[in-house]
Amino acid sequence: MDREQLLGHYEWSVGVCFRHPAAGGTETTVIKTLYPPDGGREVVRACQECVLRMESQRREAALEGGFVYEPGRVGQELHPN
Numbered sequence: 001m002d003r004e005q006l007l008g009h010y011e012w013s014v015g016v017c018f019r020h021p022a023a024g025g026t027e028t029t030v031i032k033t034l035y036p037p038d039g040g041r042e043v044v045r046a047c048q049e050c051v052l053r054m055e056s057q058r059r060e061a062a063l064e065g066g067f068v069y070e071p072g073r074v075g076q077e078l079h080p081n
């Protein structure tokens with residue numbers, strides 16, 4: 001699966017990557033929504049480079065652990081086969 005196909009699984013909008021805050025506003029996607037115990041909602045966004053890196057880590061982890069790898073699910077748990 002190539003880069004464009006992987007990125008096509010996500011919806012992109014301008015935001016700040018959780019790993020690259022210094023980069024400022026860039027194309028990002030929401031990978032996780034956190035609900036802190038003190039209330040409110042925190043959205044975690046990642047840039048395209050980070051998403052691609054996490055996708056490949058996820059694929060490797062899935063192969064090693066015997067899990068199903070499905071692209072487009074960074075930030076979600078891996079499910080056993």
Ligand SMILES: [Zn+2]
Pocket residue numbers: 017018019020046047048049050
């Ligand atoms: Zn990033």
